[in-house]
Amino acid sequence: MWRGLSVLASRTTRAPSRLCVCLRSGAQSLAPGSTVFALSSGQGRCGIAVIRTSGPASGLALRSLTAPREPPPARSAALRLLRHPRSGEPLDRALVLWFPGPQSFTGEDCVEFHVHGGPAVVSGVLEALGSVPGLRAAEAGEFTKRAFAHGKLSLTEVEGLADLIHAETEAQRRQALRQLEGELGQLGQHWAETLTKALAHVEAYIDFGEDDNLEEGVLEQADKEVRALEVSLQAHLRDARRGQRLRSGAHVVVAGPPNAGKSSLVNMLSRKPVSIVSPEPGTTRDVLETPVDLAGFPVLLSDTAGLREGVGPVEQEGVHRARQRLEQADIILALLDASDLGSSSSCDFLDTVVVPLAAQRPDDGQRLLLVLNKSDLLPPEGRVPSPGLPPHLLLSCLTGAGLDDLLKALRTQLAAVCGDPSIGPPLLTRARHQHHLQACLDALSQYQPASDLALAAEALRVARRHLSHLTGGGGTEEILDLIFRDFCVGK
Numbered sequence: 220m221w222r223g224l225s226v227l228a229s230r231t232t233r234a235p236s237r238l239c240v241c242l243r244s245g246a247q248s249l250a251p252g253s254t255v256f257a258l259s260s261g262q263g264r265c266g267i268a269v270i271r272t273s274g275p276a277s278g279l280a281l282r283s284l285t286a287p288r289e290p291p292p293a294r295s296a297a298l299r300l301l302r303h304p305r306s307g308e309p310l311d312r313a314l315v316l317w318f319p320g321p322q323s324f325t326g327e328d329c330v331e332f333h334v335h336g337g338p339a340v341v342s343g344v345l346e347a348l349g350s351v352p353g354l355r356a357a358e359a360g361e362f363t364k365r366a367f368a369h370g371k372l373s374l375t376e377v378e379g380l381a382d383l384i385h386a387e388t389e390a391q392r393r394q395a396l397r398q399l400e401g402e403l404g405q406l407g408q409h410w411a412e413t414l415t416k417a418l419a420h421v422e423a424y425i426d427f428g429e430d431d432n433l434e435e436g437v438l439e440q441a442d443k444e445v446r447a448l449e450v451s452l453q454a455h456l457r458d459a460r461r462g463q464r465l466r467s468g469a470h471v472v473v474a475g476p477p478n479a480g481k482s483s484l485v486n487m488l489s490r491k492p493v494s495i496v497s498p499e500p501g502t503t504r505d506v507l508e509t510p511v512d513l514a515g516f517p518v519l520l521s522d523t524a525g526l527r528e529g530v531g532p533v534e535q536e537g538v539h540r541a542r543q544r545l546e547q548a549d550i551i552l553a554l555l556d557a558s559d560l561g562s563s564s565s566c567d568f569l570d571t572v573v574v575p576l577a578a579q580r581p582d583d584g585q586r587l588l589l590v591l592n593k594s595d596l597l598p599p600e601g602r603v604p605s606p607g608l609p610p611h612l613l614l615s616c617l618t619g620a621g622l623d624d625l626l627k628a629l630r631t632q633l634a635a636v637c638g639d640p641s642i643g644p645p646l647l648t649r650a651r652h653q654h655h656l657q658a659c660l661d662a663l664s665q666y667q668p669a670s671d672l673a674l675a676a677e678a679l680r681v682a683r684r685h686l687s688h689l690t691g692g693g694g695t696e697e698i699l700d701l702i703f704r705d706f707c708v709g710k
């Protein structure tokens with residue numbers, strides 16, 4: 220008993236350090252010796268512009284531009300006259316901040332110059348920094364890359380930061396901030412620890428299973444934990460599409476028979492004249508796509524050609540494209556003319572598109588919102604136009620009646636397909652995350668301690684390696700480049 224436990228303890232502590240070594244060696248290949256500088260605030264005329272440096276020559280850069288005065292104390296702002304180090308010409312009176320490493324964003328020595336935001340000031344200070352020996356202009360994402368290399372940010376946090384910079388809607392911002400705060404990384408780490416513990420148990424059993432000095436049920440315990448982990452990974456993978464949709468936008472496709480008012484609805488939801496509206500049926504031919512913020516969710520809204528048969532070749536191609544786009548939809552906004560439900564194109568659309576979709580369980584994939592437009596044309600009495608119809612909403616693009624209810628229904632559907640970023644566990648936001656989790660699960664399917672313990676232990680090691688790639692990137696430069704490419708210069 221005693222011997223077994225001490226082995227367990229030593230193995231559980233040793234295993235994570237192996238993991239760290241692999242992460243660190245991945246990061247070290249990125250470790251730069253040079254010092255970089257860039258404008259970190261936006262381009263163009265502005266009140267204040269922030270220029271920063273990172274690297275060992277940052278202190279020299281600060282002294283060169285602020286001589287003869289002493290640099291300010293660490294992490295406190297001070298007003299200084301900036302001069303060109305060669306000509307001595309005054310450039311601006313600026314706030315300067317000195318962040319000695321490792322307590323800085325990148326982990327290296329950093330300086331921030333908060334200058335007046337005129338283009339001549341900015342270019343003058345950048346030029347002055349370029350003249351300091353050992354300094355060069357930063358590449359896109361280089362500050363963040365250095366922060367990753369020095370262990371200041373994990374890869375999932377880097378991705379969260381990129382998403383936060385690009386977030387255009389409230390829900391995107393919430394999801395990105397959670398990822399930047401490290402929630403996804405912590406979850407990955409928790410999973411990796413479970414595997415480390417299970418591995419320690421299996422290895423102990425390999426070494427000491429024959430003696431009966433090992434705690435009883437060690438293998439069963441490992442087995443239980445691995446199976447529970449599998450269930451958890453599978454649940455996250457099932458949810459993976461939601462986080463990705465929230466990151467890149469849910470596909471909402473407006474479809475219906477000709478003249479139902481599809482283009483009118485798209486223009487109303489996007490608040491701009493995306494599509495031509497006319498009384499002539501068959502106006503829209505191509506798929507017209509526009510990004511919109513619907514109730515805080517990012518949406519790619521598509522207008523499509525009215526679905527009908529027996530038309531000329533150009534409109535037929537439009538109908539073909541509309542059907543293709545329908546297949547890619549996360550949410551289908553099926554639109555009909557409420558005053559024209561008896562027409563053959565309305566009946567066809569109801570039979571071939573609406574009824575089959577309405578019969579699906581909502582978790583099975585595409586979601587349907589049936590909307591009867593032109594409610595203003597209905598007689599004031601007898602508002603329900605056709606009793607056998609699946610659940611639907613009434614709308615008038617002409618008067619705006621019913622729009623609030625439609626937006627509310629859309630919000631509910633969007634929250635279901637994108638996930639609500641403010642509650643529940645953090646979502647997988649990229650195909651990369653999905654890939655590593657799937658690889659981990661695949662490895663775990665080889666974990667069969669009943670048949671071969673050595674192979675089972677190897678399966679756990681492989682699975683744990685895949686999880687470490689979630690936050691560590693797996694050391695491949697291409698993946699890192701792909702992620703850092705999302706950043707602008709100065710970030």
Ligand SMILES: Nc1nc2c(ncn2[C@@H]2O[C@H](COP(=O)(O)OP(=O)(O)OP(=O)(O)O)[C@@H](O)[C@H]2O)c(=O)[nH]1
Pocket residue numbers: 476477478479480481482483484495496497498499500501502503504523524525526592593594595596614615616617618
């Ligand atoms: N009365 C009334 N007319 C509407 C309403 N919505 C749209 N219309 C009119 O219906 C006609 C067709 O509208 P569109 O938006 O072009 O319809 P569509 O479904 O895109 O048509 P296609 O692209 O040809 O398939 C236009 O004359 C619109 O002004 C509505 O709520 N009430």
Ligand SMILES: [K+]
Pocket residue numbers: 477478496497498499500501502503
């Ligand atoms: K039309």
Ligand SMILES: [Mg+2]
Pocket residue numbers: 481482483494495496502503522523525
């Ligand atoms: Mg149209």
